[in-house]
Amino acid sequence: MEYRNFVLKGDICYSKTLNSLVTAENSFLVCTEGKSAGVFSQFSHIPLPYRQFPCIDYTGKLIIPGLVDLHMHAPQFAFRSLGMDMELLEWLETWAFPEEAKYQDTNYALRSYRALVEDLQQGPNTRICLFGTVHVPATLLLMDLLEKSGLVCMVGKVNMDRNSPDTLREEDAARSAASTQVWLEQCGTYKNCKPILTPRFIPSCTDELMRRLSDLQQRYGLPLQSHLSENLREIAWVRELCPESSCYGDAYARFDLFGDRVPTIMAHCVYSESEEIALMQRRGVYVAHCPQSNMNLASGIAPARRYLEAGLSMGLGSDVAGGVHTSIFRAMTDGMGVSKLRRCMGACDEAPLTLEEVFFLGTQGGGSFFGPVGSFEAGYEFDALVMEDPHPVPPFPLTLRERLERIVWCSDERSILRKYVRGIPVPGFSNPVR
Amino acid sequence: MEYRNFVLKGDICYSKTLNSLVTAENSFLVCTEGKSAGVFSQFSHIPLPYRQFPCIDYTGKLIIPGLVDLHMHAPQFAFRSLGMDMELLEWLETWAFPEEAKYQDTNYALRSYRALVEDLQQGPNTRICLFGTVHVPATLLLMDLLEKSGLVCMVGKVNMDRNSPDTLREEDAARSAASTQVWLEQCGTYKNCKPILTPRFIPSCTDELMRRLSDLQQRYGLPLQSHLSENLREIAWVRELCPESSCYGDAYARFDLFGDRVPTIMAHCVYSESEEIALMQRRGVYVAHCPQSNMNLASGIAPARRYLEAGLSMGLGSDVAGGVHTSIFRAMTDGMGVSKLRRCMGACDEAPLTLEEVFFLGTQGGGSFFGPVGSFEAGYEFDALVMEDPHPVPPFPLTLRERLERIVWCSDERSILRKYVRGIPVPGFSNPVR
Numbered sequence: 001m002e003y004r005n006f007v008l009k010g011d012i013c014y015s016k017t018l019n020s021l022v023t024a025e026n027s028f029l030v031c032t033e034g035k036s037a038g039v040f041s042q043f044s045h046i047p048l049p050y051r052q053f054p055c056i057d058y059t060g061k062l063i064i065p066g067l068v069d070l071h072m073h074a075p076q077f078a079f080r081s082l083g084m085d086m087e088l089l090e091w092l093e094t095w096a097f098p099e100e101a102k103y104q105d106t107n108y109a110l111r112s113y114r115a116l117v118e119d120l121q122q123g124p125n126t127r128i129c130l131f132g133t134v135h136v137p138a139t140l141l142l143m144d145l146l147e148k149s150g151l152v153c154m155v156g157k158v159n160m161d162r163n164s165p166d167t168l169r170e171e172d173a174a175r176s177a178a179s180t181q182v183w184l185e186q187c188g189t190y191k192n193c194k195p196i197l198t199p200r201f202i203p204s205c206t207d208e209l210m211r212r213l214s215d216l217q218q219r220y221g222l223p224l225q226s227h228l229s230e231n232l233r234e235i236a237w238v239r240e241l242c243p244e245s246s247c248y249g250d251a252y253a254r255f256d257l258f259g260d261r262v263p264t265i266m267a268h269c270v271y272s273e274s275e276e277i278a279l280m281q282r283r284g285v286y287v288a289h290c291p292q293s294n295m296n297l298a299s300g301i302a303p304a305r306r307y308l309e310a311g312l313s314m315g316l317g318s319d320v321a322g323g324v325h326t327s328i329f330r331a332m333t334d335g336m337g338v339s340k341l342r343r344c345m346g347a348c349d350e351a352p353l354t355l356e357e358v359f360f361l362g363t364q365g366g367g368s369f370f371g372p373v374g375s376f377e378a379g380y381e382f383d384a385l386v387m388e389d390p391h392p393v394p395p396f397p398l399t400l401r402e403r404l405e406r407i408v409w410c411s412d413e414r415s416i417l418r419k420y421v422r423g424i425p426v427p428g429f430s431n432p433v434r
Numbered sequence: 435m436e437y438r439n440f441v442l443k444g445d446i447c448y449s450k451t452l453n454s455l456v457t458a459e460n461s462f463l464v465c466t467e468g469k470s471a472g473v474f475s476q477f478s479h480i481p482l483p484y485r486q487f488p489c490i491d492y493t494g495k496l497i498i499p500g501l502v503d504l505h506m507h508a509p510q511f512a513f514r515s516l517g518m519d520m521e522l523l524e525w526l527e528t529w530a531f532p533e534e535a536k537y538q539d540t541n542y543a544l545r546s547y548r549a550l551v552e553d554l555q556q557g558p559n560t561r562i563c564l565f566g567t568v569h570v571p572a573t574l575l576l577m578d579l580l581e582k583s584g585l586v587c588m589v590g591k592v593n594m595d596r597n598s599p600d601t602l603r604e605e606d607a608a609r610s611a612a613s614t615q616v617w618l619e620q621c622g623t624y625k626n627c628k629p630i631l632t633p634r635f636i637p638s639c640t641d642e643l644m645r646r647l648s649d650l651q652q653r654y655g656l657p658l659q660s661h662l663s664e665n666l667r668e669i670a671w672v673r674e675l676c677p678e679s680s681c682y683g684d685a686y687a688r689f690d691l692f693g694d695r696v697p698t699i700m701a702h703c704v705y706s707e708s709e710e711i712a713l714m715q716r717r718g719v720y721v722a723h724c725p726q727s728n729m730n731l732a733s734g735i736a737p738a739r740r741y742l743e744a745g746l747s748m749g750l751g752s753d754v755a756g757g758v759h760t761s762i763f764r765a766m767t768d769g770m771g772v773s774k775l776r777r778c779m780g781a782c783d784e785a786p787l788t789l790e791e792v793f794f795l796g797t798q799g800g801g802s803f804f805g806p807v808g809s810f811e812a813g814y815e816f817d818a819l820v821m822e823d824p825h826p827v828p829p830f831p832l833t834l835r836e837r838l839e840r841i842v843w844c845s846d847e848r849s850i851l852r853k854y855v856r857g858i859p860v861p862g863f864s865n866p867v868r
Contacts, residue, residue: 078828081843082836085770085788108829115826298774298786324767324843333758336519340732341772345779352732354519392549394512395542402516409515409758412846 004423005032007050010058010386012039013404014065014376015360018308022376023400028055029063031382034423038378058386061417062403065374066126066383067328068366070288071225071267071317073131074142074155075100075109077116080321088231088297093165095321100133101167109138117145121428122413123327126383126421127370129154129225129265129288129317131198134170136183147193150419150426152370152383156198156225157183161209164200177212184220192421195220201227202238202251210255217262223369224257225288228266228276231299235271249276249285259283265369267317270294270302277310286369287314289361291334293322301342304335305350308357315366316358328366329408332358355405382423388415438857439466441484444492444820446473447838448499448810449794452742456810457834462489463497465816468857472812492820495851496837499808500560500817501762502800504722505659505701505751507565508576508589509534509543511550514755522665522731527599530755534567535601543572551579555862556847557761560817560855561804563588563659563699563722563751565632568604570617581627584853584860586804586817590632590659591617593647598638611646618654626855629654635661636672636685644689651696657803658691659722662700662710665733669705683710683719693717699803701751704728704736711744720803721748723795725768727756735776738769739784742791749800750792762800763842766792789839820852821845 008031012024022039030037030050040046043055079099083091103109120128130146132139132155139157146153157180161170170176180197187195197217199205205213217224229235229248238248245251249272252258258266260283267288272280280287289304307314316331317323323331332355339352353361367374373381389403390410398406407415419426442465446458456473464471464484474480477489513533517525537543554562564580566573566589573591580587591614595604604610614631621629631651633639639647651658663669663682672682679685683706686692692700694717701722706714714721723738741748750765751757757765766789773786787795801808807815823837824844832840841849853860 078830081840082828084767084839084843085786111829115829119826292771295771295775298778300778301775333518337726337729338775341729341735341775341779344732344734345775352519392553394516395545395549396512398516405518406515409518 004034005050005053007031007046007053007055008058008063008384008386009055010061010063011400011403012063012376013400015356015364016375016377018360018365019356021356021359021401023404025400026059029376029384031420031423034382036376036378036380036382039376058417062387062389062407064385064387064404064407065363065367065376066385066419066421067124067362068127068315068370068374069125069318069326069328070129070265070286070315070366070369071290072128072320072326074113074116075103075133076321077119077326078112081324084296084324088299091297097165097168101165103133103135103138106137106141109135109141113142113145117149119326120151121149121426122416124385124413124416125151125326125328126419127152127367127373129196129369130156131225132157134158134160134168136179139183140186143187143190143193147190150421150424152192152421154194154196154223154225156196158198158200159209159213160200160204162204162206164204173206173209173212176209177216180213180216184216195222197222197224199226199257202248203234203241210257214255214257217257223263225265225267226252228269229271230268230294231297232271247273247276247279249279253279253283259285263369267319268294268299268302269307270300277307277312280312281310284313287312288317288366289314289335290317290319290323291331291338292325293317293319295334295338296324297322301338303342303347303350304339304353313365313368314361315369316362328362329411332362332408335361355408359404359408382420384420385416386418387411388417390415438468439484439487441465441480441487441489442492442497442818442820443489444495444497445834445837446497446810447834449790449798450809450811452794453790455790455793455835457838459834460493463810463818465854465857468816470810470812470814470816473810492851496821496823496841498819498821498838498841499797499801499810500819500853500855501558501796502561502749502804502808503559503752503760503762504563504699504720504749504800504803505724506562506754506760508547508550509537509567510755511553511760512546515758518730518758522733525731531599531602535599537567537569537572540571540575543569543575547576547579551583553760554585555583555860556850558819558847558850559585559760559762560853561586561801561807563630563803564590565659566591568592568594568602570613573617574620577621577624577627581624584855584858586626586855588628588630588657588659590630592632592634593643594634594638595643596638596640598634607640607642607646610643611650614647614650618650629656631656631658631691633660633691636682637668637675644691648689648691651691657697659699659701660686662703663705664702664728665731666705681707681710681713683713687713687717693719697803701753702728702733702736703741704734711741711746714746715744718747721746722751722800723748723769724751724753724757725765725772726759727751727753729768729772730758731756735772737776737781737784738773738787747799747802748795749803750796762796763845766796766842769795789842793838793842816854816857818854819850822849822851824849
């Protein structure tokens with residue numbers, strides 16, 4: 001049975017701010033019209049109008065916000081884990097580009113995207129920003145599948161009109177922009193799956209294309225996602241391609257495609273320096289921190305601590321298939337791990353990320369790109385996971401924070417009993433207690 | 435039904451050497467009296483006497499050697515994943531030491547070790563070297579459970595008589611050695627679970643204790659496991675404690691407890707330098723490379739490539755609970771990952787580890803500590819996993835090497851259909867095809 005208004009009872013964890021994790025055992029989380037009305041430690045503390053809502057009893061289970069993936073490549077899911085011992089360039093040429101070219105065939109896209117969407121439904125992420133390919137039909141097909149999945153997503157038809165293989169490169173800026181417009185006209189009716197402008201990255205987009213995308217951005221009021229400062233060779237290349245830009249980020253900013261009135265996610269930012277950081281901070285650009293991908297593709301370790309200290313908006317990204325695992329729990333543990341390696345390999349003044357911090361980044365940090373998302377504070381959209389403690393449970397009592405730690409490290413999709421997005425259960429988790 | 439002599443048919447992968455991975459599709463692996471008699475591409479190539487053996491048909495499944503974990507702490511399994519955002523010292527004081535002290539209580543040990551052994555049975559490792567605690571009854575209990583598990587293990591009662599909390603430290607060298615002897619007398623009858631001498635590490639063992647352990651080593655002909663050069667502060671401490679030793683490894687060697695006639699595993703070796711590497715090479719000391727633990731405890735990244743080039747014997751270790759995951763597949767992927775970070779953070783001349791190399795390390799590399807183990811070359815002990823391709827399978831054909839890559843990155847215990855150790859099926863995997 002589905003309710004618009006209900007109460008969940010259980011052991012509730014969520015972030016209030018970057019460093020403050022709320023742990024409320026045996027408490028009540030109220031959902032009204034798809035939004036949280038807050039967490040209450042006793043039934044009698046629930047405001048009167050909500051007390052008559054049906055109460056679903058998950059005593060002994062954990063209830064946490066759904067996770068948010070700010071960066072992944074939908075057409076790369078099919079080959080995740082393959083070629084992970086290659087270097088970036090070899091991997092792109094062997095896997096990423098030839099595979100993406102196949103999405104011209106909608107049958108191939110359907111088969112492959114169906115498997116992706118099923119995986120995403122079963123996992124812990126509730127909000128996801130995805131790159132598609134340059135192909136309009138395949139991108140619309142992905143949006144169709146996601147729209148029905150119960151998840152809330154942003155999907156981008158990719159733009160690229162230079163420096164890419166013939167099989168993928170769009171003919172010229174005009175045609176790339178025109179097919180983007182066709183795509184935008186056709187995806188206006190989705191409620192859960194919204195378009196996001198997606199120039200692949202500066203090296204694969206001509207100035208002319210960037211100008212046209214900027215026009216489209218203004219006309220449709222679109223958000224934007226792209227890549228920034230992922231590795232040193234790429235940065236040097238951008239410097240060569242855009243000698244008039246003061247930094248890589250500025251190469252987007254010149255076209256008004258770098259934050260400010262354009263909600264913007266930049267993936268990676270492994271090597272952003274002071275000027276770029278200041279630009280991102282001033283313009284409210286989001287960093288999608290993708291620790292696994294940055295390891296797998298030998299990019300390096302992003303200075304996440306510096307970004308937090310600079311007050312940047314930041315969330316986590318799986319970057320499938322630079323990363324292998326779609327679950328943002330994995331990005332949380334990888335984020336903690338690489339921050340320690342960064343510290344002990346030279347960056348002595350950068351404290352490693354804590355559990356509180358990576359949990360914030362994987363929920364509210366990335367969630368805020370979607371609005372009030374990723375927390376259970378009153379007014380937030382009701383994305384929630386009901387989870388079981390991973391087996392075997394230790395032979396000693398655990399605090400709720402410790403139970404959360406075990407969920408983050410040891411859970412998998414079998415630990416998820418129920419998954420809500422905007423108050424609506426995601427299909428496939430239909431039993432109140434499985 | 436159990437056979438001593440049988441043939442498995444399927445898609446077979448195993449290492450011949452560090453860089454040569456054999457991939458034999460639709461082939462036949464012969465087991466006779468617990469040993470491999472080799473892999474044959476056609477039934478008619480199987481030597482005559484073996485052709486009448488029952489043939490179990492796993493067509494379409496992968497058959498690979500069981501994995502080998504050269505380093506884990508049995509009493510730390512219960513709290514794995516907890517405190518992973520702490521620094522080493524805080525973690526030891528908060529978790530490792532207080533938890534280990536609890537194993538004086540055999541009821542606690544039974545409950546906790548039972549959960550560990552069940553986990554190990556279900557996972558992909560077939561051979562494991564484990565640290566127990568200082569407690570003789572708990573260590574014997576662990577060996578009882580492992581003996582019946584179907585796995586082949588080496589287990590050490592830990593020795594420590596200085597620089598450790600009162601709750602764990604043994605009273606003096608004489609009593610530590612005496613209780614070690616009691617333990618050795620009582621574990622002589624096990625067939626699958628053998629004792630291994632286990633001084634915790636130099637800082638927690640007096641010279642007097644080391645001398646007595648050396649005597650016991652000679653009397654019983656025992657192998658040895660310990661820790662070496664895990665982090666810089668520890669190395670400085672050893673230099674202070676053993677001013678007469680030329681390097682950390684030499685502090686063991688002085689007591690004849692560092693290879694040569696003593697089969698020896700040293701865990702970590704994150705900071706071993708030329709002299710120590712040469713000593714290990716000369717004396718045949720094994721490195722247990724534990725990439726996840728070295729990240730989680732902010733130790734650093736071991737120079738695995740240098741060790742391979744120096745011709746050291748090396749295997750992989752989970753180091754639970756410095757590491758969180760018992761599966762050596764995880765150590766393989768972490769090993770590839772951190773080797774890339776090491777390269778892009780300064781060690782430009784050290785090529786990252788390849789899939790072939792980490793697969794070798796996790797099977798034959800560590801397996802050779804147990805004898806002819808970790809390969810399917812004729813004469814090797816028959817440890818094998820029959821595995822299913824992880825779901826969802828990509829919508830394009832895969833080579834056998836690529837399927838192995840997916841197993842290494844994406845499988846979990848559900849992918850294991852059957853598990854053999856020395857030709858005998860591990861309990862819990864009793865259906866030929868589950």
